[in-house]
Amino acid sequence: xxxxxxxxxxxxxxxxxxxxxxxxxxxxxxxxxxxxxxxxxxxxxxxxxxxxxxxxxxxxxxxxxxxxxxxxxxxxxxxxxxxxxxxxxxxxxxxxxxxxxxxxxxxxxxxxxxxxxxxxxxxxxxxxxxxxxxxxxxxxxxxxxxxxxxxxxxxxxxxxxxxxxxxxxxxxxxxxxxxxxxxxxxxxxxxxxx
Amino acid sequence: xxxxxxxxxxxxxxxxxxxxxxxxxxxxxxxxxxxxxxxxxxxxxxxxxxxxxxxxxxxxxxxxxxxxxxxxxxxxxxxxxxxxxxxxxxxxxxxxxxxxxxxxxxxxxxxxxxxxxxxxxxxxxxxxxxxxxxxxxxxxxxxxxxxxxxxxxxxxxxxxxxxxxxxxxxxxxxxxxxxxxxxxxxxxxxxxxx
Amino acid sequence: xxxxxxxxxxxxxxxxxxxxxxxxxxxxxxxxxxxxxxxxxxxxxxxxxxxxxxxxxxxxxxxxxxxxxxxxxxxxxxxxxxxxxxxxxxxxxxxxxxxxxxxxxxxxxxxxxxxxxxxxxxxxxxxxxxxxxxxxxxxxxxxxxxxxxxxxxxxxxxxxxxxxxxxxxxxxxxxxxxxxxxxxxxxxxxxxxx
Amino acid sequence: xxxxxxxxxxxxxxxxxxxxxxxxxxxxxxxxxxxxxxxxxxxxxxxxxxxxxxxxxxxxxxxxxxxxxxxxxxxxxxxxxxxxxxxxxxxxxxxxxxxxxxxxxxxxxxxxxxxxxxxxxxxxxxxxxxxxxxxxxxxxxxxxxxxxxxxxxxxxxxxxxxxxxxxxxxxxxxxxxxxxxxxxxxxxxxxxxx
DNA sequence: CATGAATGAGCATTCATTCAT
DNA sequence: AATGAATGAATGCTCATTCAT
Numbered sequence: 001x002x003x004x005x006x007x008x009x010x011x012x013x014x015x016x017x018x019x020x021x022x023x024x025x026x027x028x029x030x031x032x033x034x035x036x037x038x039x040x041x042x043x044x045x046x047x048x049x050x051x052x053x054x055x056x057x058x059x060x061x062x063x064x065x066x067x068x069x070x071x072x073x074x075x076x077x078x079x080x081x082x083x084x085x086x087x088x089x090x091x092x093x094x095x096x097x098x099x100x101x102x103x104x105x106x107x108x109x110x111x112x113x114x115x116x117x118x119x120x121x122x123x124x125x126x127x128x129x130x131x132x133x134x135x136x137x138x139x140x141x142x143x144x145x146x147x148x149x150x151x152x153x154x155x156x157x158x159x160x161x162x163x164x165x166x167x168x169x170x171x172x173x174x175x176x177x178x179x180x181x182x183x184x185x186x187x188x189x190x191x192x193x194x
Numbered sequence: 195x196x197x198x199x200x201x202x203x204x205x206x207x208x209x210x211x212x213x214x215x216x217x218x219x220x221x222x223x224x225x226x227x228x229x230x231x232x233x234x235x236x237x238x239x240x241x242x243x244x245x246x247x248x249x250x251x252x253x254x255x256x257x258x259x260x261x262x263x264x265x266x267x268x269x270x271x272x273x274x275x276x277x278x279x280x281x282x283x284x285x286x287x288x289x290x291x292x293x294x295x296x297x298x299x300x301x302x303x304x305x306x307x308x309x310x311x312x313x314x315x316x317x318x319x320x321x322x323x324x325x326x327x328x329x330x331x332x333x334x335x336x337x338x339x340x341x342x343x344x345x346x347x348x349x350x351x352x353x354x355x356x357x358x359x360x361x362x363x364x365x366x367x368x369x370x371x372x373x374x375x376x377x378x379x380x381x382x383x384x385x386x387x388x
Numbered sequence: 389x390x391x392x393x394x395x396x397x398x399x400x401x402x403x404x405x406x407x408x409x410x411x412x413x414x415x416x417x418x419x420x421x422x423x424x425x426x427x428x429x430x431x432x433x434x435x436x437x438x439x440x441x442x443x444x445x446x447x448x449x450x451x452x453x454x455x456x457x458x459x460x461x462x463x464x465x466x467x468x469x470x471x472x473x474x475x476x477x478x479x480x481x482x483x484x485x486x487x488x489x490x491x492x493x494x495x496x497x498x499x500x501x502x503x504x505x506x507x508x509x510x511x512x513x514x515x516x517x518x519x520x521x522x523x524x525x526x527x528x529x530x531x532x533x534x535x536x537x538x539x540x541x542x543x544x545x546x547x548x549x550x551x552x553x554x555x556x557x558x559x560x561x562x563x564x565x566x567x568x569x570x571x572x573x574x575x576x577x578x579x580x581x582x
Numbered sequence: 583x584x585x586x587x588x589x590x591x592x593x594x595x596x597x598x599x600x601x602x603x604x605x606x607x608x609x610x611x612x613x614x615x616x617x618x619x620x621x622x623x624x625x626x627x628x629x630x631x632x633x634x635x636x637x638x639x640x641x642x643x644x645x646x647x648x649x650x651x652x653x654x655x656x657x658x659x660x661x662x663x664x665x666x667x668x669x670x671x672x673x674x675x676x677x678x679x680x681x682x683x684x685x686x687x688x689x690x691x692x693x694x695x696x697x698x699x700x701x702x703x704x705x706x707x708x709x710x711x712x713x714x715x716x717x718x719x720x721x722x723x724x725x726x727x728x729x730x731x732x733x734x735x736x737x738x739x740x741x742x743x744x745x746x747x748x749x750x751x752x753x754x755x756x757x758x759x760x761x762x763x764x765x766x767x768x769x770x771x772x773x774x775x776x
Numbered sequence: 777c778a779t780g781a782a783t784g785a786g787c788a789t790t791c792a793t794t795c796a797t
Numbered sequence: 798a799a800t801g802a803a804t805g806a807a808t809g810c811t812c813a814t815t816c817a818t
Contacts, residue, residue, distance in 0.1 A: 017790080017791060018793080027800090028800050038792075120352065146348040147349070147369075147372055148348075152344065154314070154343050155344065158314065158337075178341055181376040181378055182373050182374040184331055185331035212808075213808085222784080223808095224784075225782050405812060405813080406814080417779090419778050427814090525763075525764075534739070534740045535733045541736065543729070549695065562725070565764075568765055568766050569719075571762055599786085609804090611787095616801085
């Protein structure tokens with residue numbers, strides 16, 4: 001699966017052939033079928049692995065006596081670090097989602113779509129456990145999660161598009177401020193941004 | 195190109211064959227080559243069309259005597275309406291981005307990636323023209339645009355994932371509030387949301 | 389047909405499309421069908437034209453009071469000049485002969501093969517009319533013609549292969565000597581060659 | 583490659599499809615790609631094989647104490663036997679030379695043209711090693727080789743055109759005489775030909 | 777006479793997958 | 798467990814040819 005990830009990143013999920021994956025793994029294509037029933041199964045396994053990494057972050061323990069904004073920032077940094085670490089793979093999957101069209105037969109398992117949703121629901125769940133409703137401004141946690149994941153996706157996209165240097169995680173304060181106060185900024189803290 | 199859009203949506207950008215596109219258009223595959231040099235050219239033409247639609251919104255005139263938040267909301271509604279109208283196509287393209295791998299040669303024209311960026315830059319430009327820097331909280335307009343487009347993407351994703359009923363444009367107030375004040379909500383207006 | 393010749397030379401008989409020929413002629417492909425029933429017919433027409441040029445040389449009058457070797461040299465120069473003038477086309481056709489395989493149906497008319505033979509038979513006929521049997525050493529005129537045309541083909545090939553400068557016709561004395569005396573040279577004249 | 587040769591002969595180099603070659607070989611078309619990267623590669627491999635056969639003849643040892651004419655005749659017989667054995671394939675290739683037009687890029691490897699030249703140069707080399715300059719009448723060995731190969735080509739052409747019976751090798755004495763003495767014949771031996 | 781538009785028939789090539797060894 | 802060999806099923810693209818205008 002590590003090898004497959006590399007192949008997907010370098011060649012693209014769809015364009016990577018079984019040969020490519022096998023070469024990366026040091027096997028022949030035929031051998032892959034000892035471990036996976038199909039290419040689709042490999043794709044899904046790699047996707048699942050990635051999603052699992054994200055979900056695991058939501059379950060990592062946090063220091064007990066923190067406020068929601070403090071816990072939020074820690075989570076955000078962890079997520080951004082993970083995004084950064086897996087950025088190539090994430091973008092690759094973002095590009096392969098509908099590859100198989102509208103699920104002919106509806107049977108091809110975990111699409112990227114589904115994985116994206118699982119990540120959002122995981123975050124929404126974390127929100128429910130870590131924030132009181134009024135700390136989310138009364139918003140539906142799932143919607144909030146959706147907006148946040150979207151924002152991170154937007155950042156990721158720009159980060160890659162411009163081959164930006166520096167850590168994506170450095171953007172955490174920006175995202176945190178935006179998340180809590182929007183463009184109006186933190187009125188209590190006063191405006192002091194880049 | 196209308197036919198191609200339909201085929202892409204139904205079958206997926208990659209899986210749609212020239213036969214599929216042609217059938218949808220009432221032609222044979224060979225005929226398509228009278229108008230496009232390759233399948234890739236069709237894909238790019240459709241992408242460009244979609245991007246052009248978005249960019250056009252940024253140039254539509256707005257009533258003169260409006261505040262930035264008011265102008266913002268109008269733009270947001272227009273964008274959301276467009277997203278809604280083209281939702282299937284957008285999701286399809288979101289899934290086909292890296293299809294050709296890591297751009298061997300870097301020459302295959304307008305990828306989805308590029309189109310996504312053009313949309314963000316178009317929005318950033320609109321921000322510069324319509325908001326004073328302090329109205330964006332001093333943030334870089336491009337970053338703000340990126341976050342906003344990301345949020346909309348997140349909403350679109352959920353909307354489709356759950357085959358949500360109702361207009362996506364109905365979410366405009368939600369996004370507006372979130373954009374200006376984050377989860378903390380509009381302190382002046384008081385918190386009274388669903 | 390001039391345009392077709394150009395297209396054949398530049399692109400190859402098989403690879404030249406009707407579009408190519410038409411472009412060269414200043415027409416559209418469809419228009420060609422006003423004058424020729426098929427591409428095959430164009431190919432044959434061009435071939436025939438070339439063969440006719442060769443055959444015409446065999447009918448050009450020669451000064452009356454010349455010896456066979458003298459007449460031979462004049463003919464040779466004329467042939468070589470023609471070969472030189474049409475060298476590109478000749479080589480092109482040499483490359484397209486069996487293109488259509490073993491004549492499926494046997495109906496596709498004048499192949500290059502046939503044209504090659506017509507040229508040989510024309511030369512054999514000229515030999516019969518211009519040389520007494522003993523002047524050909526008692527050889528069958530057709531065989532002699534075949535050997536001679538072969539030699540010229542060999543020269544042409546090398547001439548093109550090495551982009552040789554100078555006139556091919558300059559080789560006439562060489563070929564004449566070889567034709568009459570082989571490598572042993574003209575015993576009467578003594579050996580004085582390059 | 584044996585199968586490819588058969589297919590080329592029967593159907594023509596260009597018209598033979600991968601299917602044809604595969605069928606002849608008892609495989610499917612896809613299987614051919616296990617051994618050759620493209621059809622062009624097959625063509626070149628078969629050409630090379632043929633050329634190699636010819637070149638090998640030039641390296642076969644000859645009895646030591648023979649005169650040049652005697653060695654020449656032995657070589658000639660061997661060449662003619664090879665031409666006879668491979669006649670169909672040779673004629674097929676003679677027809678496929680310029681198939682790819684004027685070598686766009688000039689890189690498509692061994693064309694027939696090149697193979698033809700290699701054969702001539704091989705013969706020229708043999709001449710240099712086996713004949714004293716005066717035995718070639720002072721002629722450039724390459725030119726002599728070119729003329730000789732041309733003559734053989736002319737004979738081959740006629741042999742096939744008329745589906746001639748009998749061995750092509752039987753013509754060796756004819757070619758030898760012509761090569762050494764031209765149409766004037768061997769003055770020492772007196773004229774006694776068919 | 778000329779052509780834009782359209783197409784049927786092909787063709788080289790790719791690739792996930794199978795299976796005997 | 799591993800693979801060399803093989804393939805069925807596609808797929809993008811080409812091109813000679815037709816025909817209504």
